[in-house]
Amino acid sequence: MKIILFAKQVPDTQNITGDAMKKDGTVNRGALPAIFNPEDKNALEMALSLKEKYNATIIAATMGPPKAAELLRETLYMGADETFLITDRAFAGADTLATSYALACCAKKIADYDIIMCGRQAIDGDTAQVGPQLAEKLNIPQLSYVLEILKINKKKKTIKVKRAIDGGFEVVEAPLPILLTVPEAANEPRPASAKKIMSFKKAMTGFELQKKHGDAIYEDSELLATEEAKLRKKNLWIQELTAADINADVERVGLKGSPTKVKQIENVVLGGGSLKNIEPSIEGISGLVHELIEDHILG
Amino acid sequence: MSKKNIGNVWVFIEQDTSKIAQVSLELVCKGRELADELGVKLEALVLGKSVKKLTSEIISYGADKVFFAEGEELEPYTTLPYTKIIVQLVKKHRPNILLFGASGVGRDLAPRVASTLLAGLTADCTELRIDDFEDKISKTQHKDKLMQIRPAFGGNIIATIVNTWEDPQMVTVREGVMKMEEPDNSRKGAVEEIEYKLSEIEKAVKVINRETTEKSVNLTASQIVVAGGYGVGSADNFKLIQKLADALGADVGASRAAVDAGWIGHDHQVGQTGVTVRPKLYIACGISGAVQHRAGMDASSKIIAINNDPDAPILSVAHYGIVGNLNEVIPKMIEAYKSKV
Numbered sequence: 001m002k003i004i005l006f007a008k009q010v011p012d013t014q015n016i017t018g019d020a021m022k023k024d025g026t027v028n029r030g031a032l033p034a035i036f037n038p039e040d041k042n043a044l045e046m047a048l049s050l051k052e053k054y055n056a057t058i059i060a061a062t063m064g065p066p067k068a069a070e071l072l073r074e075t076l077y078m079g080a081d082e083t084f085l086i087t088d089r090a091f092a093g094a095d096t097l098a099t100s101y102a103l104a105c106c107a108k109k110i111a112d113y114d115i116i117m118c119g120r121q122a123i124d125g126d127t128a129q130v131g132p133q134l135a136e137k138l139n140i141p142q143l144s145y146v147l148e149i150l151k152i153n154k155k156k157k158t159i160k161v162k163r164a165i166d167g168g169f170e171v172v173e174a175p176l177p178i179l180l181t182v183p184e185a186a187n188e189p190r191p192a193s194a195k196k197i198m199s200f201k202k203a204m205t206g207f208e209l210q211k212k213h214g215d216a217i218y219e220d221s222e223l224l225a226t227e228e229a230k231l232r233k234k235n236l237w238i239q240e241l242t243a244a245d246i247n248a249d250v251e252r253v254g255l256k257g258s259p260t261k262v263k264q265i266e267n268v269v270l271g272g273g274s275l276k277n278i279e280p281s282i283e284g285i286s287g288l289v290h291e292l293i294e295d296h297i298l299g
Numbered sequence: 300m301s302k303k304n305i306g307n308v309w310v311f312i313e314q315d316t317s318k319i320a321q322v323s324l325e326l327v328c329k330g331r332e333l334a335d336e337l338g339v340k341l342e343a344l345v346l347g348k349s350v351k352k353l354t355s356e357i358i359s360y361g362a363d364k365v366f367f368a369e370g371e372e373l374e375p376y377t378t379l380p381y382t383k384i385i386v387q388l389v390k391k392h393r394p395n396i397l398l399f400g401a402s403g404v405g406r407d408l409a410p411r412v413a414s415t416l417l418a419g420l421t422a423d424c425t426e427l428r429i430d431d432f433e434d435k436i437s438k439t440q441h442k443d444k445l446m447q448i449r450p451a452f453g454g455n456i457i458a459t460i461v462n463t464w465e466d467p468q469m470v471t472v473r474e475g476v477m478k479m480e481e482p483d484n485s486r487k488g489a490v491e492e493i494e495y496k497l498s499e500i501e502k503a504v505k506v507i508n509r510e511t512t513e514k515s516v517n518l519t520a521s522q523i524v525v526a527g528g529y530g531v532g533s534a535d536n537f538k539l540i541q542k543l544a545d546a547l548g549a550d551v552g553a554s555r556a557a558v559d560a561g562w563i564g565h566d567h568q569v570g571q572t573g574v575t576v577r578p579k580l581y582i583a584c585g586i587s588g589a590v591q592h593r594a595g596m597d598a599s600s601k602i603i604a605i606n607n608d609p610d611a612p613i614l615s616v617a618h619y620g621i622v623g624n625l626n627e628v629i630p631k632m633i634e635a636y637k638s639k640v
Contacts, residue, residue, distance in 0.1 A: 013453030100414060123453060127422035129410035132378070136414035141504050142378055144407045160507070166403040168511030170375070174504040255436070259419030259464035263432055263446065266457045268590050275614055278603075280623030286635040288603070288619055293639055297580050297601050298523070298547065 001056040001154065003047045004110055006103055006118040006134070007040035007075065009068040013123050014038075036071050039119025041078075041189040043182040046149065047117050048079045048190065054152055056114075057081050061106055063091060063099065066207045072238050076200040077192035082235075084110070085205055088243040093255030096129040102253050103130070104137035105246040114176045115159070120145060120183040131181035141174050144181045152176075203236040305443070306395035306466055308334040311385065312345035312357055312365075313404050315375065319345075319353055321519065322400030322474035324360050329427060329477040330398055331361030336429050337443060339395065340364060344388060344493075346381060348374040351492070358488035360480070368493040372502055375509055376404050379501040382411045388493060389416060394467045396445050398427075401471035413469050419462030420469040421447035423571075425476050425594070432461045444468065454571045454591035475519035475575040515566045516550055523580045526552030526569055526596070529560065530585025530606060530625065537562040539629050540584055546633045552576065552596075554586045570595035584625045588613025605629070 011032035050056045060075035062068050063086040072083035086106050094102065107116060116138070121128035128144070135142035145164040150171065152159050157176040162169055164183060209227055210217055217224050231237040243253055251257060278284045292298040310330045313320040327343060334341035343357045344366040354365040368384050389397065389412070397412075399405040401423050413420035426448035432441040445468040447460040462468040518524060525547065527540035537557070544551045552569040553562070569576055570592040581599035586592060588604070588611055596602070597616045604617035605625045614620045621628050 011452070013455065095419065096410070097414060097417065097419065125422075125451060126453075127410075128406050129413070129420060129422060132407060132410035133414035136382075136411050142407070142411065143504070145403065164403070165509070165511065167514060168509070170509040171507045172377075172504060173507055175500075259417070259462050260421060260447075260460050261432075261434060261436075261463050263459040263461050265451075266459075268450070268455065268457050268594065275617055275620050278619050278621045280621050280628050280631075282631050282635065285621070285628065285631045286639070288621075289632065289635040289639055292580065292601070295601075298636065299640075 001050070001054050001115070001152070002113045003050060003056050003058050003115045003117060004107055004113045005040070005044050005047050005058055005060045005075065005080065006116065006130075007044065007060060007062050007071055008037045008119075008122045009034045009062060009064050009071045010037045010122050010124040011035075034067065034070070036074055037119055037122045039121060039182060039184055041119070042184055042186050043117040043119045043180070044075060044078055044080070045187045045189040046146070046180070046182050047115075049187075050115070050149065050152070051079060054154065059084065059110055061086060061103075061110070063087070063102055063106075066205065069205045069208060069238050073200060073203050074192065076203055077196045078190060079193070079196065083203070083238045084241055085238055086241045086246065087207075090243045090248075090250050091254050093258065094253060095258035095260045096125075096127055096133055097259060098253050098255075098257035100130050100133035100137050101257060102243075102246070102248055103134050105248040106241060107134070107138055109241065109246045114157075116140075116177070116179040118179075118181055120181045128181070131179060135179035138179070140177050140179055142179045142181070143172060143174060145183050146180045147183070147186045200236065203238055204231065205238040205240050207240065208238075305337065305339060306393045307340040307342050308337065308396045308398070309389075309394040309467070310341070310343045310362070310398045311400075311405070311408070312343050312353070313400050313402060314345060314347050314350060314353060317347070317349050317353060319356060320400055320402060320474075321479070321517075322402060322405075322472065324357075325474065325477040325479045326398045326400060326472060327357060327360040327362055328480045329472070330396075333396060333427065333429060333445070334363075337395065342366065342392075342394070344368075344385065346373045346384060351490070354488075354490045356482070358486050359482035359484050361486070362488055364489040364491065366491050366493050368495055370495075372497060375506050376408075377504045377506065378407055378411055379504065380497050381408050382415060383497065383501055384493060384495045385412050386415045387495065389467060397467040397469045399469070399471045401473040405471050409469060409471050416467070417464065418467055418469050419460075419464055420471070421449055421460045421462075422471050424449045424470045424472050425457075425575075427470065427472070432463070434463055437463075439463070445470070450571055450591075450594060454589075454594060473575065475577075478577075515564055518550055518552055518567065518569065518574050518576050521550040521576060521578050523547055523549035523582075524552040524569070524576055524578045524596075524599070525549045525582045525584065526554065526586060527557050527562070527584050528554035528586030528592075529556035530587065531557060531562065532585070534560075534562045536626065539626065543582070543584075543629050543633055546636055549580075549582075552581075554589070554592050583613050583617070584629065586613050587611045588616070
């Protein structure tokens with residue numbers, strides 16, 4: 001059984017500190033640490049439970065800049081088997097439609113998958129759109145908000161899951177291949193394994209390999225090839241994929257492939273009142289209660 | 300009507316066991332406003348086992364026409380049959396705008412539909428309005444576009460998004476964000492049944508079992524909300540919030556921190572990941588007021604903030620601030636209220 005996990009490296013919007021917001025109210029992306037999108041970790045945890053139960057292979061992939069390789073190393077530390085970094089300047093500025101197109105091209109390149117998994121949503125946009133859009137692009141069914149995988153029938157190629165719905169849950173049976181999105185409530189992701197950190201901390205992309213050896217390696221293609229072969233042999237090679245590698249139509253990726261455009265970004269302006277301070281004494285509070293009754297706000 | 304050469308405004312009506320989701324009716328009201336401004340019609344579509352009888356209610360909230368499809372396989376909701384029917388209908392009638400509730404169903408369905416249509420989709424809009432847009436990159440002018448306004452980056456900024464491709468312009472909106480207007484039962488509208496055919500593959504996802512419970516509280520309808528945050532301190536202390544609510548005839552709300560701490564259920568959560576409320580009176584107790592919380596309650600008519608921190612952000616939206624220990628302030632408030640009425 002082959003599982004593809006799509007994960008995203010995101011700015012840590014849940015822990016916005018003082019200097020992360022600029023004076024004009026916009027976000028200073030540079031000041032925010034890049035983290036593993038939390039619900040993508042829940043998806044990875046669910047994939048790992050399938051690896052244990054059904055002997056599945058987990059291929060982790062992410063789309064992002066070169067530094068997103070860090071996220072892929074983290075997936076290896078937790079138990080992923082193989083990693084791909086989809087990276088190309090052409091992908092910049094993508095909205096959810098262009099993103100799902102690029103991920104679909106990657107999934108087609110990897111091919112022969114049974115399950116595609118991703119977190120319910122990413123904390124930088126909170127849209128929860130890429131999962132369903134990716135399923136549509138691959139023409140496979142989707143099950144969103146999956147809390148638990150109850151059963152997989154390898155022979156019949158079916159899956160039975162428990163998924164969250166508004167006000168409760170439902171049990172659903174569906175054919176494979178399928179795309180699942182996983183919410184935070186599904187599980188508690190395992191920590192990285194110390195042993196795996198030792199094994200995979202030197203996993204790297206071609207970009208990182210070049211950086212490690214400095215400019216010299218650019219001029220020595222033989223050395224580069226040898227180093228790559230060494231890493232591949234030890235399963236330490238993070239494969240980079242460009243738009244061309246995944247046969248993506250450049251008109252459909254990045255800003256060009258995005259129907260939605262950002263018109264403007266503003267500081268959050270909230271309504272609300274001219275503050276009146278009330279003394280925390282019984283007199284102060286009685287006065288306030290009296291005023292609210294007079295104004296028919298309290299009955 | 301329909302003087303401009305653009306499509307109509309559409310609302311997807313979510314229903315279960317012939318009960319319409321509140322968010323759908325809120326969107327009919329908002330859709331009516333947008334359609335009037337554009338000079339086009341407001342049309343709705345509803346799918347399910349027995350939905351023809353819902354059409355008059357949808358019309359009473361402002362729809363000019365309701366498309367409906369009935370069938371056993373359309374309930375409970377599954378993604379692919381709904382996608383197929385909606386896509387087929389959109390391709391035929393080419394609406395200008397298509398609104399979905401940002402419910403579990405809406406957030407599963409809208410992206411699938413948008414992806415099939417190659418349409419732009421913006422999630423969780425908090426405001427919608429019509430305006431012109433100049434795309435500075437492609438140097439193109441777009442007249443009368445839907446401004447899709449939403450929080451982004453964890454709610455720390457507000458972005459205005461525009462769909463520059465062909466229609467429809469698609470958005471989802473959470474429950475409680477748009478205001479529900481009174482229905483007008485004398486309103487007349489057209490009704491049209493949709494024919495559809497599903498393939499085996501489209502019917503392949505089967506719901507075997509389903510368990511739901513009614514929401515324990517519907518804060519969007521509350522007149523008075525007493526809400527507690529992390530500053531309340533403990534589950535035991537949270538009883539004080541309930542006490543004040545009981546005394547005032549109010550409902551209990553909470554910040555995300557109080558819900559995450561397990562002091563109260565998620566149905567009570569106010570804010571961007573909970574519900575948006577607009578009561579006559581909102582009393583925030585021990586809530587520091589992260590922007591995500593404030594965005595869900597700043598439209599309340601009057602806001603009282605009880606907090607021991609004189610610099611708490613909640614005070615920026617409050618009308619009355621009581622800086623002090625809530626364990627002392629709340630009993631005094633209960634006492635003051637009881638002696639006045």
